[in-house]
Amino acid sequence: MKHEGIEILTDDAHCPMLPGIVHPGKDLLTIMNQMVDTRAHQNPMYLCDESNLVKRVQLFLRSGFSGEVAYAVKANPNARVLRMIHRGGINRFDVASLPEIETVVRVYPDAHIMFNNPWKTPHEIAQASEIHGVTHFTVQTELEIRKILGHTKALPRSLLEIAVRLQAPRNQKALVDFHDHFGAPKEAVIEMIRRLKKEIEGKVGISVHAGSQNSDIKSYQTALETMADISKAVGGVDFLNIGGGFPVEYYPNPPLGFGAFLRNIVTIANRAKERARADTMYMEPGRSIVAESTCLVIPVVGRTGNDLLHIRDSVYQSFFSARLHRFEPCFRAFRKGKHGFNELPPDKRKKFVARGRTCDAADFLEVQAPEGTREGDVLLLPSAGAYSGASCSTTFNGFTAPQWIYYNTPS
Numbered sequence: 083m084k085h086e087g088i089e090i091l092t093d094d095a096h097c098p099m100l101p102g103i104v105h106p107g108k109d110l111l112t113i114m115n116q117m118v119d120t121r122a123h124q125n126p127m128y129l130c131d132e133s134n135l136v137k138r139v140q141l142f143l144r145s146g147f148s149g150e151v152a153y154a155v156k157a158n159p160n161a162r163v164l165r166m167i168h169r170g171g172i173n174r175f176d177v178a179s180l181p182e183i184e185t186v187v188r189v190y191p192d193a194h195i196m197f198n199n200p201w202k203t204p205h206e207i208a209q210a211s212e213i214h215g216v217t218h219f220t221v222q223t224e225l226e227i228r229k230i231l232g233h234t235k236a237l238p239r240s241l242l243e244i245a246v247r248l249q250a251p252r253n254q255k256a257l258v259d260f261h262d263h264f265g266a267p268k269e270a271v272i273e274m275i276r277r278l279k280k281e282i283e284g285k286v287g288i289s290v291h292a293g294s295q296n297s298d299i300k301s302y303q304t305a306l307e308t309m310a311d312i313s314k315a316v317g318g319v320d321f322l323n324i325g326g327g328f329p330v331e332y333y334p335n336p337p338l339g340f341g342a343f344l345r346n347i348v349t350i351a352n353r354a355k356e357r358a359r360a361d362t363m364y365m366e367p368g369r370s371i372v373a374e375s376t377c378l379v380i381p382v383v384g385r386t387g388n389d390l391l392h393i394r395d396s397v398y399q400s401f402f403s404a405r406l407h408r409f410e411p412c413f414r415a416f417r418k419g420k421h422g423f424n425e426l427p428p429d430k431r432k433k434f435v436a437r438g439r440t441c442d443a444a445d446f447l448e449v450q451a452p453e454g455t456r457e458g459d460v461l462l463l464p465s466a467g468a469y470s471g472a473s474c475s476t477t478f479n480g481f482t483a484p485q486w487i488y489y490n491t492p493s
């Protein structure tokens with residue numbers, strides 16, 4: 083549906099997505115000036131620069147990585163975001179559930195799916211392989227191996243691809259440490275790989291996830307070296323999967339130099355692949371592909387005293403993951419003047435407690451924002467595209483996920 087150049091995205095059967103708008107505007111401030119009406123105290127919205135998504139994908143694809151790049155759908159499953167990622171050149175997706183598989187195949191029926199949740203039900207395994215043709219699964223227990231072999235009977239064994247997930251060391255430098263959540267110890271991985279190599283003619287490999295928002299290169303190196311050691315111990319594996327976790331520039335942190343960071347990881351990974359004598363390798367970034375494409379804009383509906391802001395968003399919508407992982411968002415703030423929005427001095431910041439729009443006492447978050455922020459201003463959170471309103475939002479108290487607005491900056 084088009085209205086004065088603005089395309090309203092509707093939720094149709096072919097392309098389900100969060101309510102959204104494609105705006106012909108070319109830069110963030112233009113979009114804000116046209117879309118954000120402070121008097122109406124409207125709802126929060128995500129402003130997504132589609133060209134950034136495509137560029138980010140291409141950064142990964144041109145990194146020299148000796149393998150294939152998958153996108154971790156959990157970071158942002160919005161159909162239009164998946165489209166841009168596919169447009170950038172990715173046709174491989176890491177998923178955790180049947181609904182995630184359905185979301186991907188509705189947009190791209192020929193996509194390669196990696197069903198990497200290590201705890202699946204027999205029903206999920208059977209549906210994934212029989213209905214959606216999924217051949218790639220991840221295990222971290224003997225039980226899961228039995229389930230997969232028992233519930234993919236219609237699938238020729240030569241087509242099966244099974245990754246055994248290695249437990250990564252604890253990683254206090256990552257925002258999300260997967261040590262307690264994912265993977266088996268090295269010795270158990272070796273046993274499972276030996277068994278799988280006897281049981282299937284398909285491909286057997288090793289996967290790992292060293293932590294999300296992880297800028298510790300050494301943690302990747304340790305994991306990759308262990309994978310290469312395991313491969314040697316079992317007489318070779320078909321593939322390595324280095325997982326995701328690549329870090330994002332969160333405001334106001336200094337530039338990450340992500341290009342150089344990625345080149346380092348790629349060098350280490352390519353070396354490990356050679357040592358492991360693996361045919362191929364995968365990586366599956368999520369956060370790092372989508373986060374920086376998108377800003378979140380939130381109206382401030384009030385300020386109480388010095389330290390309390392009342393915002394038109396919630397830990398039940400945009401900040402579920404931030405709250406769980408104790409991430410403290412730092413906002414820029416804008417005030418509407420005669421000629422549009424002006425930014426409040428960004429360097430004069432202070433800590434606030436931001437109270438959310440629901441009526442739950444637990445709906446609050448520690449944040450930073452410019453010290454003069456008051457009712458009628460809008461907060462802007464850069465790098466808000468991952469693990470936020472598109473993937474983690476609930477409908478508690480009747481509030482729904484914020485709207486998405488897509489635009490394009492010129493290259």
Ligand SMILES: Cc1ncc(COP(=O)(O)O)c(C=O)c1O
Nearest residue numbers: 154294326327328366367368369
């Ligand atoms: C198996 C797997 N791969 C990839 C990812 C993506 O990680 P990130 O968003 O940190 O890149 C996750 C995140 O939980 C994961 O569980």
